[in-house]
Amino acid sequence: xxxxxxxxxxxxxxxxxxxxxxxxxxxxxxxxxxxxxxxxxxxxxxxxxxxxxxxxxxxxxxxxxxxxxxxxxxxxxxxxxxxxxxxxxxxxxxxxxxxxxxxxxxxxxxxxxxxxxxxxxxxxxxxxxxxxxxxxxxxxxxxxxxxxxxxxxxxxxxxxxxxxxxxxxxxxxxxxxxx
Amino acid sequence: xxxxxxxxxxxxxxxxxxxxxxxxxxxxxxxxxxxxxxxxxxxxxxxxxxxxxxxxxxxxxxxxxxxxxxxxxxxxxxxxxxxxxxxxxxxxxxxxxxxxxxxxxxxxxxxxxxxxxxxxxxxxxxxxxxxxxxxxxxxxxxxxxxxxxxxxxxxxxxxxxxxxxxxxxxxxxxxxxxxxxxxxxxxxxxxxxxxxxxxxxxxxxxxxxxxxxxxxxxxxxxxxxxxxxxxxxxxxxxxxxxxxxxxxxxxxxxxxxxxxxxxxxxxxxxxxxxxxxxxxxxxxxxxxxxxxxxxxxxxxxxxxxxxxxxxxxxxxxxxxxxxxxxxxxxxxxxxxxxxxxxxxxxx
Numbered sequence: 001x002x003x004x005x006x007x008x009x010x011x012x013x014x015x016x017x018x019x020x021x022x023x024x025x026x027x028x029x030x031x032x033x034x035x036x037x038x039x040x041x042x043x044x045x046x047x048x049x050x051x052x053x054x055x056x057x058x059x060x061x062x063x064x065x066x067x068x069x070x071x072x073x074x075x076x077x078x079x080x081x082x083x084x085x086x087x088x089x090x091x092x093x094x095x096x097x098x099x100x101x102x103x104x105x106x107x108x109x110x111x112x113x114x115x116x117x118x119x120x121x122x123x124x125x126x127x128x129x130x131x132x133x134x135x136x137x138x139x140x141x142x143x144x145x146x147x148x149x150x151x152x153x154x155x156x157x158x159x160x161x162x163x164x165x166x167x168x169x170x171x172x173x174x175x176x177x178x179x
Numbered sequence: 180x181x182x183x184x185x186x187x188x189x190x191x192x193x194x195x196x197x198x199x200x201x202x203x204x205x206x207x208x209x210x211x212x213x214x215x216x217x218x219x220x221x222x223x224x225x226x227x228x229x230x231x232x233x234x235x236x237x238x239x240x241x242x243x244x245x246x247x248x249x250x251x252x253x254x255x256x257x258x259x260x261x262x263x264x265x266x267x268x269x270x271x272x273x274x275x276x277x278x279x280x281x282x283x284x285x286x287x288x289x290x291x292x293x294x295x296x297x298x299x300x301x302x303x304x305x306x307x308x309x310x311x312x313x314x315x316x317x318x319x320x321x322x323x324x325x326x327x328x329x330x331x332x333x334x335x336x337x338x339x340x341x342x343x344x345x346x347x348x349x350x351x352x353x354x355x356x357x358x359x360x361x362x363x364x365x366x367x368x369x370x371x372x373x374x375x376x377x378x379x380x381x382x383x384x385x386x387x388x389x390x391x392x393x394x395x396x397x398x399x400x401x402x403x404x405x406x407x408x409x410x411x412x413x414x415x416x417x418x419x420x421x422x423x424x425x426x427x428x429x430x431x432x433x434x435x436x437x438x439x440x441x442x443x444x445x446x447x448x449x450x451x452x453x454x455x456x457x458x459x460x461x462x463x464x465x466x467x468x469x470x471x472x473x474x475x476x477x478x479x480x481x482x483x484x485x486x487x488x489x490x491x492x493x494x495x496x497x498x499x500x501x502x503x504x505x506x507x508x509x510x511x512x513x514x515x516x517x518x519x520x521x522x523x524x525x526x
Contacts, residue, residue, distance in 0.1 A: 072217045084296070086221035088212065088331040088339045091346075102336070102343045102404065107378050109405025112337025114348040115321070117330050126329050130215040 003028035069093040130159050190265045190287055192355075193492045195485045196307015200476040201424045203355040203395070203488070204266070206304045207313040207412075209321055210297040210340045210349035214329040218341035219277075219294050227278040230298045237327035238282050238291060242320055246282040246291070251275075260497035266304060266355075268292055269386055289316050296341050297349070299328075310352060310416045314408070337404065347404030352415045355384070356423060359394040359473045360430035363445075370426055377419055378402050384465070393462070394469040398423060431477060446474030450482065453525055458511065459518040464494050471525075482525065490524050 003010045003026060010026035068075040071089025076097065079085055091098065103110055133156050140149040191204050212218060213233060216226055235248060251259060251273060259273040268281055272295045279294040292300040303316035331339040338349040345351070361367040374381050384395040400415055434442045449470035453459075472487045474480035493502060494517050500506060506516040 072221050074221060082220070083344075084220050084341045085218060085343065087217040088214065088333070091333055091336055091339055091343075098343065102346060105344050106347070106404040107402045109347065109402055111335050112333075112347045112404060114337060114350075114407040115318075116337070117332050118325055127214040127331075130329075134215065 001026050066093045126159055130156060133159070190492055191304045191306045192266060193489045194306045195488055196305060196309055198308040198424060199306075199484060199488075201357055201427050202308040202420075203357055204304060204306050205309045205313050206266075206302060206351075206353045206355075207310065207317045208303075208351040208353075209301040209317050210338065210345050210351075211299040211301065211321070211324075211328075212331040212339055212341070213298045214331045216298065219296060219298060220341055222294075224278065227294050231278050231280055231293055233328065234291075234293050234299055235280070235282075237324055241323045241327040242282075242291075246284055246289075249281045249283070251279050251281060252277060257497050257500060261501065263385065264492070264495040264497050266386070267302070269295065271295075289320060291320065297345070299324075308354070308420070310354070310412060310420075314352075314412050318408075344401065345403055348406075348408045348411065350403055350408050350411060351399050352412055353397055353399035354415075354420055356396050356398060356427070357394060357469065357472060358396055358423075358427045359469050360434055361427050362394050363442075364430045364433060366426070366430055370423065374398060374423075379419060393465055394473075395465075431473070435477065442477075443479055446470050446477075446479050450474065450480055450525070453521050456518045456521070458514040459494075459521060460510075460514055461494065461496060461517070464517060464521060465491065468494075486524065490521060493524075494521060 001010045002008070006028060008028035010028055066076075069086055069090045070093055072086035074086030074090060076094055079090070079094065079098075085091065085094075085098075133152055137149055137152040137156065140146075140152055196202070196204070213230055216222060216230055219227065219230070222230065231250075238246060238248070249258075249262075251262075251268070252275075259268075262268045262281060263270050263273045265287065267283060267287065267290050269292075272279060272292060277294065279292070281290060281292055283290040288303060288305055290302045290304070292302065301317050301320045303313040303320075305313050305316075333339055337347040340346050340349050358367060358370070361370055371381050378401045380399050380401050382397045382399075384393060384397070386397055398419070400411055400419075403411070406414075449467040453464070453467050453471065468487055468491050471480060471482055472484060472491075475482040475484040475487055492498060496513060499513065499517055499520065503516050503520065506512055
């Protein structure tokens, strides 16, 4: 069934009561959002994205999201197409547009309040160090520096907390302290 | 006991649990991603292997021993299908040849999918209405892994997931429901619309992407951000699920009161067909077993509901070929074996 206002398929079907008269409406995601109706969460991302993209056009006052993620290179256009992000860094790179997508898809949820890793800060430090080592490992492999690559691989394994996490251990590696 | 039947005995879907007339099984799933690696869809072959290596090490050291580790990219097609039929992995996960694995406990109540959409999906599955114990089991694995893996976590968005619809708690709470009376009374569409208003996903027997034209529905939460896991669980357990179960029971009572003859006719016809058919396709068998299950639940048929539940598992293609390895190859051979198997089981 088509949307009442355009040619797109309707995803919201509602009975609205106005001045005692019941009216049946069939709307696409974009027009449903304009009418203030909830869009079924099973299919929102791509549709909601279209709406967000439109509503943010020409709004120079807002902070701009990056065109592509600095962590993995995924573009916001690719995310619009697939509905999936490329890496954890996408969540920061694609603000504020991604934030609006999330809030709509999550029925207004704006921040996490549930379980959390025990030491999120330590995790962040280890992540930064691991990413640095992985970049170095890639370049060592590309340059065919296999001894260096083996050493870096050992260092990577040693970062995992289950391999021993004694105080000072992280900062004692040849690559220096985590940033 | 033959090896095949011992394999089937541990499947959660082969048994009856609490509230068995409507609730077939309960599941809680937690999505986690390893910090420092791209999400699976963007990861290179080497990075997917790295995630496998890292998570295997963590699981073997930290989670209760005895989990079997199955690498699906090297598994035979029938074994992959078997896992889908037992609801341990999705079809998409089973069919891909990218590096991926399933770790599963001997009782199959706890399993871990590695490199599905997210690096790790912790799953707890039990028969009947058992959401609290599923939640406790999933959190137990999450706690055990907490010191062994660094998860991608954001101060505002919580656990980061490939699809932002899972971000926050990364939790999916779901129940497999048997809703034949709502379909017979044509109320099912109203219930599906109401479910959408409650931010629930309604899917078919095999989860995402499977058809909902049978009487079995997997219902799950869709919001994962802004509420604690406990609050999401409480809402699903205390508000959503009781309402859906009550709708189905009311529809059954309505049929018994207003359309008893039609209801009896349908369940008896289904039983008779299953007892007489010589060729049975899987979808036809499921439709008929659904009616027999309804008849058993309402006391209209002298059939053990547990037996029906078990048959629903056994007559799936991969299970059937495991139970009846002597069966020939081809659609007719499979349908013939299935009909024979069902006739014997219900005689």
